[in-house]
Amino acid sequence: MGLGICFGLPWLILVVVPYLSAAKVGTFAYSEGDHPEDGQKVYPDPVSQRYGSSDYGRQVYAAEGCAYCHTQVIRPTYAGPDMWIPGWAGREGGKENFARETQPEDYVTEPVALLGYQRIGPDLSNVGHRITDREEMHRHLRDPRELELEGGMPSFRHLYRRSLTGEGVEPTSRADALVDYLLSLKKDQPLPAAYLSRN
Numbered sequence: 001m002g003l004g005i006c007f008g009l010p011w012l013i014l015v016v017v018p019y020l021s022a023a024k025v026g027t028f029a030y031s032e033g034d035h036p037e038d039g040q041k042v043y044p045d046p047v048s049q050r051y052g053s054s055d056y057g058r059q060v061y062a063a064e065g066c067a068y069c070h071t072q073v074i075r076p077t078y079a080g081p082d083m084w085i086p087g088w089a090g091r092e093g094g095k096e097n098f099a100r101e102t103q104p105e106d107y108v109t110e111p112v113a114l115l116g117y118q119r120i121g122p123d124l125s126n127v128g129h130r131i132t133d134r135e136e137m138h139r140h141l142r143d144p145r146e147l148e149l150e151g152g153m154p155s156f157r158h159l160y161r162r163s164l165t166g167e168g169v170e171p172t173s174r175a176d177a178l179v180d181y182l183l184s185l186k187k188d189q190p191l192p193a194a195y196l197s198r199n
């Protein structure tokens, strides 16, 4: 009996309850009052779940171990200060404020949700809004020291090769795919009213 409670209760809380809440994940249509950008009709948008747009790049991200130092989850305010860190939670300011916590639906098109283990570096859920220039993204991977003097971001020079002309280096297809993936990371699709009023 005691043993049953010791093992049964954690199993219920850690396995069954999360499973049942994850099983509820669905799609939600925008109504007229909502303002979907880019012609999106539903949330989560299967076509433009843009952060999933570079499958190969995501594999490179996983293989290079980026998730050991970078997370991809904006926690609710009760769990941490993520919402207050400038730029982390998505686009801010103006009439349309998209900054928000990540939701389970934000990961539905990803075969593996790369939530990350630790935050040695900044959260990358919305890095596609913070760094929009391709070359600048490459520089973060190739020459991080050049950009951040004291940063702990290691150089991923092995993803680059010497250019044929002999001047400088050029990205390999792995580096290009990784940059595609990073530029696409935008976990801030506007949430429809139907989603906010679910349950």
Ligand code: HEC
Pocket (backbone or CB within 6 Å): 061, 064, 065, 066, 067, 068, 069, 070, 120, 121, 122, 127, 130, 131, 140, 141, 148, 149, 150, 151, 152, 153, 154, 156, 178, 182
């Ligand atoms: C050893 C830990 C570590 C690993 C591994 C690592 N990073 Fe970083 N990364 C950092 C740190 C620390 C920073 C912050 C540098 C600074 O601003 O001083 C950073 C910054 C960045 C930034 C800039 C973010 C911003 O908002 O300005 C990007 C993009 C980035 N990393 C991508 C990657 C990718 C992609 C990988 C895998 C190929 C990776 N990182 C692997 C530690 C790491």
